[in-house]
Amino acid sequence: MRIFLLFLVLIPFSGIFAQEGTIHINVKDPVTLEGLNDITIIVDSKEFVTDEGGQTSITLPYGTYSVIINQDLYAPYSEQVIIDKADVDLNITLDRQSGSDGGGIAEIQLSDNEMNQSDNGQGVNSLLHSSQDPFSSAAAFSWSAARFRTRGYDSWYSSTYMNGFSLDNLETGYGSYSDYGGLNRIVRYKDGYESIKPAPYSFGNIGGVTNIMSTASQIQKQNQISYAATNRMYNNRLMYTYATGMQSNGWAFAFSISRRWAQEGYVPGTDYDAYGYFASAEKKLNDNHMIGISVFGAPQYRSKMGASTQEAYDLAGTNYYNPYWGYQNGEVRNSRIRKAHKPYAIINDTWKLNETTKIHTSIGFMKGRYGNTRLNWYSAPDPRPDYYRYLPSYQTDPYVAGLVTDYWENNVEARQIDWDKIYEINYLSKLAGGSANYIIEEDRIDETKYGLNTYITKDGGEHLQLSGGLDFLSHNSLRYKVIDDLLGADYWLDIDQFAERDFPGDADILQNDIQNPDNQVKEGDVFGYNYKFHTNRAKMWGVGRFYYPKVDFFTSAYVSGSQLWRDGLYQNGRYPDNSLGNSAKKSFLNLGFKAGITYKYTGKHYFEVNASYYTAPPMISNVFLAPRISNRYVPGIESSTVFSGELSYIHKGERWNGRLTAYQTNFYDESDLIGFYHDEYQTFVYMTMTGIDRTHQGIEAGVEVKATKTVSVIAAGNLGNYRYTSRPTAYISFDNLSQPDTSETIYQKYFYVPGTPQTTGMVGLKYFHPKFWFVSVNFNYFGDAYVSFNPERRTQLAIENLGPGDELIDIITQQEKIDGGYTLDASIGKSWRVKGKTIAINIMVNNILDNKTLITGGYEQNRFDFATKNVDKFPSKYYYAFGRNYFAMLTINL
């Protein structure tokens, strides 16, 4: 708080000395090193055009300005420039388009991966602010296939804004890339700050912060259509973008629409149909005031792939076996469909109070739906084809096991969902007047979000830039289940079948909604659970950035207040007294500080130290013991604490650029809820782990060497050591109430943090021909990744009755490491100018060697056979990286 007062005091004092300086800009092509004419440069929202020699000069008051270039054939360029003397030289060597961002290909790769895995988003930000930094571009483009997360950070440790409005979901902590998927042409302009570097529009986060700049005036004037063919998650992508740039009448418009679709993606049974739309208008009211609105969304429909056990993969003969689909009437039908659409409207206003002071205000609103379907069944055989009892390993009689093996290997109806059988069983039940035995249900999260982010930036003369603001967000989500398809039956009985089994004769406890008992639900009806999550957060922050010839430094702070609660819409039979209505409201007060210093030894050698300390409120999805059915909080839930530091050497030279960073981040008191079907108690169980501490330390390095004018060599690597450092307490709550709530200590101290390869390496070659074609080749290595582990196997209960030294103890508790692997990628591209129009072709082939044994992730099943302690009864499930795959794109700038 004191820091804020300081800022408020500082702002009026940082006087208005309207001295002016001239910036001399020289723009060159990276290969020919010739000056580029007719390049549009945006400085301070004004456009300037280079002359024949690639030069232009602009006179402006002293201060810090962003210089932006968006030009066909070249990668977007954005740099902060300080005018602090009469003449400032800025030599810009643009990157050829296809070299740095693969023509937008990497963004496609990312959205694939994000959708591919369960629900855990991944390093969105590493992509969004991938820049000229060789390490960052390797992280985004070369390692995303193996689900590399920069520094091992979870998605919620980075932040994303669009036009100043936060796209982060307060309930998950991050904005999913798929919310704006397919808008590659729109989201390519961004103002990103890696790790804990200071941003002028937010306190930021340890995993970086990005503002996607997509007001209509910031989007390059264009009329572009592109088509891509690929064999990844989808087969076709069509994208059209039209933007006027700022017109002489003071209006700017931008428009983009895209569709991505496939009857079947790389993995069998995965159809895909996703759209993206974007429209933006901006009006320059006068020289000091701009106001605009952007509306966008990405309706998507896609079928998922499921992880399975190695036994199932081997029997099916492919590591891309997908248990989620089956034939219905001879057509492929997937049981797990994601249907999502979260349209946003963002109004933004930029008001220049005077030459040095600007106020940026964004007001945003989002209302959308997110849903995932799945099969559910009542008192009927498990319809999942890879259910462990259907596999040969479950059979004790070798003859029978042989029969099962033969059946599995040779019959698609054994390996896949037997829809026709499901319909037949429902029909038989209907004949007898019974309820559905099988249904498709959809777990829905209908979100509403609105908020305001306003901040002021102030140039305090040549050495100081200040900004600070207020960021308010209100988020709620209605969470419920709805019948998607009765699969031929007449109705579904809305009771908890596990409570029905464990409490025979009790007519109330099995009700999901006591006020509507024994409800016979039809398609479209809400059932099961029904509640609303509310989260509000107000955040005040400020940053001061100081610039001196030898050192730059910054300091930043924030304070936030947040509030969360649950509003139950069903009175649940297991918790009749604390499931309906509002829970108690929990409030959290949080604050954070960060600071850093860059020492400019020479113009080539830089040393940088940054550190950040902050606390963050728990996410609402982790604070309730059994969020679907009751208002009870996890005992002792508290804010988490993050302490992070990094030390870098940066080289910016004619011949080579590079960075070497050592980093360490300590996380304290994180919490995490997992829900799963408990095999021993035969009911759904919620397990909330609290007091999770971990340390992520490592070294990352990247270097790009210009071997010749046309050939560059790139190398990058990360050596990480990400470990848990505490024994969390797990609170366990049983959905059917058959057992009282209980807690256990999870013995996971010094376990590796799963979910990302901790060691990665990459070497690549790029060749650029002066005639605008290029080719690049990368070799990537991934290693030291671990399978997500089942906490229950790391409890005293799991190894109960085993004597000291029993070898089973190690087998039960030890972590499973994923084999390392490598891929070879290449891309080639060519651009032409034909009659003033540009045409570009880019082709990217990943995993050229067709390595189909590269596990990208996996998880131990959350079930453990406590009786026999046989870890092989429920083996791990794995995801595999795609084999050889391509992406070929044709772009025409009309």
Add this chain to the structure above:
Amino acid sequence: MKKYMKKLTFLAVISALFLGSCVQEDFDVPDIVIPYVDFSSNMSIADLKATYVGVLDSIGEDTIIEGIVIANDESGNFYKTIVIQDNTAGIEVKIDRYDMYTEFKVGQRVFIKCRGLYLGDYGGLTQLGYIYAGDIGRIPDIMVDDHIFRDSLPEAAPTPTLLTIPTLSPTYLSMLVRIDSVHFIEVGQPFAESTATTNRTVEDASGNQLLIRTSNYASFAADNVPAGMGSIVGVLSIYNGDYQFYLRDLNDIVAWDYGAATEQNIIFETFDTDPSWTIFSAASNEDWYWDASYACYAVSGYGGDVASDDYLVSPAINLTGVTNPILSFRTWTKYTDGGFAQPVEVMISTNYTGTGDPTIATWTNLTATWSPSNSQSWTSSGDIDLSAYIGNTVYIAFRYQSSGTGTGTTSNWEVDEFKVKAVM
């Protein structure tokens, strides 16, 4: 304007492109396949069962039987089992699969190709299944579709054969049977205890009894056995010579008059746990006690300080609104007390307060058959008519006396299976 028109046209073309080539989202409901079997049976179930000679036997011939499903695993009272019958007999089919009822509804016609399956028995009940550890086991899931074939949609189940308890015979094993005019003995107790499969009893007007066996996993296990009288439908079974009757669910209790007067137990105490009856010692420090190892009340005056005079008093027994109340119990004795021809007496009171000293109440002796002196044999008291006490709340007391404290002057007595039944 013209320029904008051109752009608009272009936009329209683009939009059309996007909306083309739809991806399938809606699926047809598959046509209902009515199962059809294109072969016929060649043996009756009775003939198949007749081939079983009492030892596990694999079926080597191309035997095909046909029958209608009369019971399945829907309620949980049959576990991994379906029961089929034809006109000649019924048979249990053991199958290693859950929730089979979803396919094998009651009334479903099935054909079973028996080659490769096994016939065996459990407690005398012939079963069709597979081999497991040298004994009859369940047909593995994977083999089911090669042996059992459904034909047509399920229809009404066969009419149960109407029998009486005395006319039950092995012919009807694993067939659907109906028995009229019976009532439950254990009214008010659940069909099954929560931890184990449980036997209950029905009785007809003549006192013939039949065991009703219910799994603790049955959906109706926790429901109480009903009062009243009516008919039961179910599957007849046998275990080591005793008939057992399996209800499929509570719909098998039919034409039931819940208000009908039937003979029921007002109290039936087997002393498996200590019921804490009133124990009163008029003399000596050797008293009635609950014997945990024999699960009964016991007493002996041997080694006491003085000769015994001890009372054991039942809880209150309400004989209001009943007819034909009958008391029964059984006794056991060892050693002979020379001082008493019958050291234990049984007596009844209508004015005992329920606690404290029974000697201040009025007691009337009842006549019972006792275990013969030093016989060490459990002996039934015989039916003791309590009709004289209808309309009263009564207490029953056992009074034990000894003539001394040593050999020849004391005897050991035990009381068990204390029951008062009446028509109510």
